[in-house]
Amino acid sequence: MKLGRKTFSITYTFILVASLFISVAAxxxxxxxxxxxxxxxxxxxxxxITGEGEVFLTLNGNTLSVSxxxxxxxxxxxxxxxHNGPPAQPGPVVAQLVVPASTxxxxxxELELSDELIxxxxxxxxxxxxxxxxxxxxxxxxxxxxxx
Amino acid sequence: MKIxxxxxxxxxxxxxxxxxxxxxxxxxxxxxxxxxxxxxxxVAELTGFETQVAQGADLFATNCAACxxxxxxxxxxxxxxSGNTFLQRWGSGTPTxxxxxxxTNMPPGGGxxxxxxxxxxxxxxxxxxxxxxxxxxxxxxxxxxxxxxxVSAIAARRQRPAPPAPEGVTVAGNVDDFVxxxxxxxxxxxxxxxxxxxxxxxxxxxxxxxxxxEINTENVGQLKLEWVWNMHEGDSEPAPLVYNGIIYLxxxxxxxxxxxxxxxxxxxxxxxxxxNRQDMRNIAIYGDNIIQATTDARVIALDARTGQQVWxxxxxxxxxxxxxxxxxxxxxxxxxQGLAGCWYYIPEDCYISALxxxxxxxxxxxxxxxxxxxxxxxxxxxxxxxxRAGGETWITGSxxxxxxxxxxxTAQQKPWVPVSRGMTIDDVGxxxxxxxxxxxxxxxxxxxxxxxxxxxxxxxxxFERVLVNRGDEKLVFSLGKYGILxxxxxxxxxxxxxxxxxxxxxxxxxxxxxxxxxxxxxIQNAGLNEWTSACPSSAGGKDxxxxxxxxxxxxxxxxxxxxxxxxxxxxxxxxxxSGGMAASRKFFEMPGTDGNLGKIGAYNVDTMExxxxxxxxxxxxxxxxxxxxxxxxxxxxDREFKAxxxxxxxxLWKTRLGTVVQGHPVSFAIDGKQYIAVTSANxxxxxxxxxxxxxxxxxxPRWGNAIYVFSLPE
Numbered sequence: 001m002k003l004g005r006k007t008f009s010i011t012y013t014f015i016l017v018a019s020l021f022i023s024v025a026a027x028x029x030x031x032x033x034x035x036x037x038x039x040x041x042x043x044x045x046x047x048x049i050t051g052e053g054e055v056f057l058t059l060n061g062n063t064l065s066v067s068x069x070x071x072x073x074x075x076x077x078x079x080x081x082x083h084n085g086p087p088a089q090p091g092p093v094v095a096q097l098v099v100p101a102s103t104x105x106x107x108x109x110e111l112e113l114s115d116e117l118i119x120x121x122x123x124x125x126x127x128x129x130x131x132x133x134x135x136x137x138x139x140x141x142x143x144x145x146x147x148x
Numbered sequence: 149m150k151i152x153x154x155x156x157x158x159x160x161x162x163x164x165x166x167x168x169x170x171x172x173x174x175x176x177x178x179x180x181x182x183x184x185x186x187x188x189x190x191v192a193e194l195t196g197f198e199t200q201v202a203q204g205a206d207l208f209a210t211n212c213a214a215c216x217x218x219x220x221x222x223x224x225x226x227x228x229x230s231g232n233t234f235l236q237r238w239g240s241g242t243p244t245x246x247x248x249x250x251x252t253n254m255p256p257g258g259g260x261x262x263x264x265x266x267x268x269x270x271x272x273x274x275x276x277x278x279x280x281x282x283x284x285x286x287x288x289x290x291x292x293x294x295x296x297x298x299v300s301a302i303a304a305r306r307q308r309p310a311p312p313a314p315e316g317v318t319v320a321g322n323v324d325d326f327v328x329x330x331x332x333x334x335x336x337x338x339x340x341x342x343x344x345x346x347x348x349x350x351x352x353x354x355x356x357x358x359x360x361x362e363i364n365t366e367n368v369g370q371l372k373l374e375w376v377w378n379m380h381e382g383d384s385e386p387a388p389l390v391y392n393g394i395i396y397l398x399x400x401x402x403x404x405x406x407x408x409x410x411x412x413x414x415x416x417x418x419x420x421x422x423x424n425r426q427d428m429r430n431i432a433i434y435g436d437n438i439i440q441a442t443t444d445a446r447v448i449a450l451d452a453r454t455g456q457q458v459w460x461x462x463x464x465x466x467x468x469x470x471x472x473x474x475x476x477x478x479x480x481x482x483x484x485q486g487l488a489g490c491w492y493y494i495p496e497d498c499y500i501s502a503l504x505x506x507x508x509x510x511x512x513x514x515x516x517x518x519x520x521x522x523x524x525x526x527x528x529x530x531x532x533x534x535x536r537a538g539g540e541t542w543i544t545g546s547x548x549x550x551x552x553x554x555x556x557x558t559a560q561q562k563p564w565v566p567v568s569r570g571m572t573i574d575d576v577g578x579x580x581x582x583x584x585x586x587x588x589x590x591x592x593x594x595x596x597x598x599x600x601x602x603x604x605x606x607x608x609x610x611f612e613r614v615l616v617n618r619g620d621e622k623l624v625f626s627l628g629k630y631g632i633l634x635x636x637x638x639x640x641x642x643x644x645x646x647x648x649x650x651x652x653x654x655x656x657x658x659x660x661x662x663x664x665x666x667x668x669x670x671i672q673n674a675g676l677n678e679w680t681s682a683c684p685s686s687a688g689g690k691d692x693x694x695x696x697x698x699x700x701x702x703x704x705x706x707x708x709x710x711x712x713x714x715x716x717x718x719x720x721x722x723x724x725x726s727g728g729m730a731a732s733r734k735f736f737e738m739p740g741t742d743g744n745l746g747k748i749g750a751y752n753v754d755t756m757e758x759x760x761x762x763x764x765x766x767x768x769x770x771x772x773x774x775x776x777x778x779x780x781x782x783x784x785x786d787r788e789f790k791a792x793x794x795x796x797x798x799x800l801w802k803t804r805l806g807t808v809v810q811g812h813p814v815s816f817a818i819d820g821k822q823y824i825a826v827t828s829a830n831x832x833x834x835x836x837x838x839x840x841x842x843x844x845x846x847x848x849p850r851w852g853n854a855i856y857v858f859s860l861p862e
Contacts, residue, residue: 046842047844088739143739
């Protein structure tokens with residue numbers, strides 16, 4: 001199982017921003033990123049499950065710093081979590097993140113990860129999910145992948 | 149016959165789903181604005197039926213209108229639910245089959261909490277809109293009225309406000325007035341002139357490769373629009389056919405046009421009917437005739453010079469759900485035609501037909517579903533033959549004239565999830581989701597290879613079979629919705645290798661020696677109404693958009709798509725006439741792709757390694773073609789038509805068309821000058837519908853079917 005390599009991307013602005021971010025960070029740190037996009041949707045729900053976001057995660061020892069933003073949700077955020085599950089397979093909550101009660105804003109946290117969770121992080125088996133008032137089961141979601 | 153990937157069939161876990169199969173509702177049918185009186189008159193007491201109609205109208209607006217239109221008029225996401233064609237299908241019986249069908253299959257997006265009463269109300273609303281206005285009693289699951297007998301005279305008259313659709317030749321002309329027509333022989337089809345594209349994938353090996361090289365990596369940047377021709381509106385994924393400078397173009401609604409390739413001048417047009425907005429991907433040419441399949445499961449030959457009908461054969465009964473969305477290939481003097489819509493529980497199964505190309509007479513039929521007592525018949529969990537459904541051949545096959553074998557992909561079992569079909573993951577269901585190699589003389593199965601047995605997620609392996617020779621090896625390649633590129637020996641069927649072209653998590657193992665797949669455990673055991681999350685989605689890692697084999701570089705270049713789904717099986721009544729798809733689905737971006745839905749991947753056919761890939765937000769909606777000019781062409785949702793360097797994937801040229809670039813590009817030459825043609829179109833089934841709910845920021849006109857022709861400046 002292999003995730004697609006990329007030769008070109010329309011999100012080149014993100015890449016610019018990201019490479020800046022990487023060069024600033026010390027070499028010992030490992031950086032990860034999650035793209036947030038709408039939870040599973042249908043033609044009937046596509047206008048009520050909306051928004052996007054991008055979250056950067058930096059691992060220093062066992063400390064994971066989470067910092068990102070989101071926008072365009074259909075209603076205000078109520079909760080945000082890190083879950084444990086391999087790509088495209090939902091799993092349990094393993095950590096809380098901080099979000100404002102707003103349809104757009106920052107998502108942050110400073111977490112101590114167990115060795116198992118570090119292992120999960122390295123196996124692409126953590127994802128971030130933001131819940132909203134009208135989408136209690138979650139409105140935005142994104143798996144965390146290493147930036148290389 | 150060699151059997152390669154079969155899990156031996158085992159116990160049958162037959163969940164008898166619906167115990168009470170009482171039937172019959174109340175019915176009638178007519179059309180558009182037969183306004184339900186219930187919604188307007190607040191004073192008068194409503195009849196039971198009117199109450200249902202009023203409730204049904206509200207439920208429809210919330211649950212169905214997004215796809216079927218506010219007035220049932222249909223959208224690109226769902227068909228029209230009123231009018232003659234709809235009544236033809238449902239009118240002759242009671243409302244129960246319609247009720248069952250809706251309850252089992254709608255809304256396909258799922259997650260809705262509609263009750264049995266809600267489904268009765270929805271059925272009442274649809275029937276009322278279709279003119280059933282003589283009924284007063286509430287519909288029940290056992291109403292025994294016949295729909296068409298209850299469409300009032302007034303309503304029946306409203307059925308016919310539209311002028312009759314054209315039939316037959318609507319524009320008369322003769323190809324001979326442009327270029328003398330040369331009858332098409334087997335030899336021509338086996339070795340077409342460099343400048344022709346005389347069948348759906350140009351050659352029998354389905355390589356979608358043009359030996360023309362006037363347009364190449366050096367000069368492609370100068371490509372200019374030569375002419376454009378607006379096509380009939382509707383769902384469309386067309387593969388134009390070009391022979392001797394004339395373009396034969398299949399339009400939605402079973403309309404064929406002959407156009408002068410040089411100037412875009414219309415020569416003739418024929419309407420074979422039915423005059424709908426439905427899709428047909430390709431047509432064929434042989435002898436003096438153009439040969440088309442129709443959306444109502446007929447095959448018709450038209451005089452290629454004039455468009456006049458020569459012969460017609462009904463290959464299956466449309467009223468039983470059979471239809472076609474792809475046309476034939478002519479091989480060895482026979483018109484070889486697949487069949488779609490085989491998902492109902494009826495005695496008839498799906499088959500591939502061979503007709504005499506000169507007369508239309510049926511020569512043989514190859515059934516894709518093994519029945520009880522036949523070889524492979526014990527792979528259906530002991531189900532009665534009536535309940536063995538699926539195995540459609542909705543994409544046209546290829547042909548090896550030396551081996552006299554025609555290669556087709558078959559679709560999966562229906563309904564989509566084992567538990568819905570009263571089966572388990574061990575009931576592999578031959579010959580579904582397989583490559584079948586059928587002898588063109590006899591119609592007999594030479595070999596088969598079942599790529600994904602007991603398919604469980606609506607991810608079929610039905611697409612084109614690309615024939616490739618490497619040294620002494622005769623190979624056949626295919627790429628199904630799981631995004632796995634399969635390599636098989638095409639003489640024996642033997643498994644030769646595979647490559648995952650996009651992320652998939654449906655299989656935990658693919659045996660590198662046998663190609664045998666193992667489903668993830670929760671997919672194996674998925675129960676009714678349980679959500680399973682998997683990649684890719686039913687839009688396919690790859691779908692109907694054909695891939696190309698570039699002979700000079702030995703690479704297969706495929707249009708791919710990166711989305712995932714959540715799927716939940718629904719209950720299906722084990723009664724004759726039931727069946728269908730029976731799953732609810734939701735869609736999301738594929739993790740790890742950065743939201744890039746579109747991918748073109750190039751694979752070395754010897755090593756099966758990825759040579760390059762191009763990823764972008766907009767999904768691709770054309771097949772890929774390659775040329776001797778070392779170019780690959782493909783078009784996307786964001787209206788861009790692009791030329792790539794076949795060796796590096798670099799985009800060398802792009803232009804923007806009126807709407808989504810959709811169909812199958814072709815290249816041809818007239819008087820030594822090379823042209824590239826491509827269509828823009830609407831419709832496109834799930835590969836279009838899924839990006840529409842995920843990449844909602846990509847806006848394009850919902851009309852604008854057309855063919856665009858490009859060339860280099862003089």
